[in-house]
Amino acid sequence: MAEVSATQLGFSWGSKPLLEGVNLRALSGSISAVIGPNGSGKSTLLGLLAGLLRPQTGSVSIGGKDPALLAARERARLLAFLPQRDGLESALTVLQVLLLSRYAQQGWWPFADTADFAAAESALLRVDLADFANRQVHQLSGGERQRLAIARALVRDPAVLLLDEPASALDLCHQLSTFRLLRSLAAEGRTLLLVSHDLNLPGDFADQVFVLAGGRIAAAGTPAEILRASVLEPLYGVALHEARSSARALPVLMPAASLVRGQSEQP
Amino acid sequence: MSDPQCSNRANVASPGRVFLIALLGVILLVVALGIAAAFGPTQVDLARAWNDASSADHAKVFSLRLPRGIAAALSGAALALAGLVFQALLKNPLASPYVLGVSSGGAFGAVSAISAGWWMVRPCAFTGAMLALLLVTGAARAGGGGNTALLLAGVVVNALFGSAVLFVNVLAEPRNQERILRWLVGGFDERYSNSELWLSAGSVIAVLLVLLALARELNLLSLGERLAAEAGVNVARMRVVLLLLATLLAALAVVLAGPIGFVGLLVPHGMRLCLGADHRLLLPAALGFGGAFLVLVDVCSQVLISVPLPAGVLTAVLGGPLFLLLLARGGRTRAGLDG
Numbered sequence: 001m002a003e004v005s006a007t008q009l010g011f012s013w014g015s016k017p018l019l020e021g022v023n024l025r026a027l028s029g030s031i032s033a034v035i036g037p038n039g040s041g042k043s044t045l046l047g048l049l050a051g052l053l054r055p056q057t058g059s060v061s062i063g064g065k066d067p068a069l070l071a072a073r074e075r076a077r078l079l080a081f082l083p084q085r086d087g088l089e090s091a092l093t094v095l096q097v098l099l100l101s102r103y104a105q106q107g108w109w110p111f112a113d114t115a116d117f118a119a120a121e122s123a124l125l126r127v128d129l130a131d132f133a134n135r136q137v138h139q140l141s142g143g144e145r146q147r148l149a150i151a152r153a154l155v156r157d158p159a160v161l162l163l164d165e166p167a168s169a170l171d172l173c174h175q176l177s178t179f180r181l182l183r184s185l186a187a188e189g190r191t192l193l194l195v196s197h198d199l200n201l202p203g204d205f206a207d208q209v210f211v212l213a214g215g216r217i218a219a220a221g222t223p224a225e226i227l228r229a230s231v232l233e234p235l236y237g238v239a240l241h242e243a244r245s246s247a248r249a250l251p252v253l254m255p256a257a258s259l260v261r262g263q264s265e266q267p
Numbered sequence: 268m269s270d271p272q273c274s275n276r277a278n279v280a281s282p283g284r285v286f287l288i289a290l291l292g293v294i295l296l297v298v299a300l301g302i303a304a305a306f307g308p309t310q311v312d313l314a315r316a317w318n319d320a321s322s323a324d325h326a327k328v329f330s331l332r333l334p335r336g337i338a339a340a341l342s343g344a345a346l347a348l349a350g351l352v353f354q355a356l357l358k359n360p361l362a363s364p365y366v367l368g369v370s371s372g373g374a375f376g377a378v379s380a381i382s383a384g385w386w387m388v389r390p391c392a393f394t395g396a397m398l399a400l401l402l403v404t405g406a407a408r409a410g411g412g413g414n415t416a417l418l419l420a421g422v423v424v425n426a427l428f429g430s431a432v433l434f435v436n437v438l439a440e441p442r443n444q445e446r447i448l449r450w451l452v453g454g455f456d457e458r459y460s461n462s463e464l465w466l467s468a469g470s471v472i473a474v475l476l477v478l479l480a481l482a483r484e485l486n487l488l489s490l491g492e493r494l495a496a497e498a499g500v501n502v503a504r505m506r507v508v509l510l511l512l513a514t515l516l517a518a519l520a521v522v523l524a525g526p527i528g529f530v531g532l533l534v535p536h537g538m539r540l541c542l543g544a545d546h547r548l549l550l551p552a553a554l555g556f557g558g559a560f561l562v563l564v565d566v567c568s569q570v571l572i573s574v575p576l577p578a579g580v581l582t583a584v585l586g587g588p589l590f591l592l593l594l595a596r597g598g599r600t601r602a603g604l605d606g
Contacts, residue, residue, distance in 0.1 A: 071501070072500060073501075074499075076499030086494060087491055090489065091543060092486065092545065095276075096278075096280075097490065099279060103483055103484075106483075110482055111280065117276060152497075
């Protein structure tokens with residue numbers, strides 16, 4: 001499988017720096033979560049790691065290779081990138097889309113073979129979409145599309161998965177099943193790096209957490225070290241409350257009622 | 268009870284389904300050509316035409332009507348194929364084969380040749396179409412590439428060549444102006460040489476075979492360039508290849524018939540409603556169904572009223588209402604417009 005690393009990564013749009021001096025390392029078989037306020041550069045970081053953007057400074061390595069220099073097919077076999085919104089609108093069915101997503105695994109023959117069908121049907125089962133195989137994609141709900149996006153990645157059997165908010169459109173039940181699925185993918189030796197706005201789910205499922213703020217890694221460590229009010233309050237500019245529960249090792253983080261730092265509380 | 272896996276797999280494109288659809292299309296095309304041979308402004312005795320090679324009916328069927336029908340079939344097939352590719356590539360259900368200025372470029376070439384009294388109207392039309400493509404791709408590249416730049420460049424080049432056509436038309440001698448008008452409406456005549464038809468048929472079939480080999484890439488691009496890239500398609504290269512192939516088809520159609528409208532919109536939409544959005548099925552279907560559609564339209568244009576109409580007039584008259592009908596049906600099923 002493949003380790004993901006970024007060294008002194010920098011990227012700007014025009015004169016505005018979005019990322020500066022970012023260093024991170026994600027090991028095979030682990031889940032790394034990247035959290036941070038809006039505009040901190042999380043999606044840009046994923047784009048750079050996926051090879052969709054070229055860094056202006058520093059370098060990216062996935063399994064020892066620079067993803068931006070790989071041929072499209074080789075990159076598709078090595079890694080899967082799931083953006084927050086993929087804008088998928090099509091009259092093709094879920095199964096047809098999954099078979100097409102096997103493009104990098106296929107040869108010149110333009111039709112699916114038994115291995116393609118097996119991979120697609122296995123992915124459908126893993127994301128709980130087996131009953132939707134013949135449903136046209138434009139008939140799917142937001143949550144079903146998000147599960148389809150994960151299935152599209154699974155059919156390619158990639159060593160690395162880069163996921164931008166993989167559970168943002170999912171109900172509680174599917175959020176949990178999705179994170180359990182991600183955990184099982186990591187257990188198979190894959191490297192997972194995900195961006196999340198939810199501060200609590202990474203605590204249950206991630207092995208390490210990076211906090212991006214202002215385009216820099218402001219904090220990094222295990223969930224127990226990072227997902228604390230004292231660490232995150234200054235970075236998010238919000239007062240956080242730690243709710244303890246006997247059912248959970250880590251406290252649940254939630255914004256303290258309607259308080260933004262610097263504002264006085266009204267009675 | 269049926270196995271759900273088998274029923275799922277039955278809906279996916281397979282070589283057998285592709286062959287069956289291609290066969291149906293070819294049968295339809297042959298039937299349409301038979302109708303084109305039998306019906307025209309004057310009556311012919313088909314038995315005599317078949318049995319007596321020296322008869323006037325034989326000459327009428329085999330030297331006039333069939334070459335004209337074959338030209339219509341090739342134009343219809345080329346327009347349907349080009350429409351399919353443009354609509355998938357630009358993710359725009361209203362993209363016509365002429366969206367990148369090929370028709371106005373071709374028109375400029377043809378109108379210039381007619382106005383100058385040259386006999387090489389079709390080579391000039393082809394040159395004009397290719398010139399338009401060069402200008403559009405050059406302007407789109409200068410505008411940063413991408414579909415929006417391409418469409419905007421197409422609009423501008425269309426407008427430029429459209430103005431040039433009007434300018435040449437104004438300067439043309441009155442005896443040439445009627446010919447120019449007929450060419451601009453689009454239609455068929457009986458003056459197609461065998462070499463022109465063989466060359467066109469070979470080109471359409473060769474492009475179709477290449478498109479079939481690239482149908483997966485076309486399917487992925489119809490889902491969006493980002494998704495295609497994610498799946499491993501070299502988007503920049505594939506877009507150029509498909510664009511060139513589709514434009515070549517549109518140029519062939521323009522050369523054979525002038526800028527006939529609506530075929531490249533109607534046929535792909537109708538086929539999507541029947542067959543879904545998989546281009547491995549749609550491409551072979553376009554050959555037969557697009558070809559047969561234009562052959563039958565051309566036959567109707569000759570026999571409906573006492574004065575033969577250019578086929579382009581009839582596609583324009585029929586195209587609007589038929590397209591609205593398809594839109595209404597597509598609105599109910601959504602199958603016709605997406606992907």
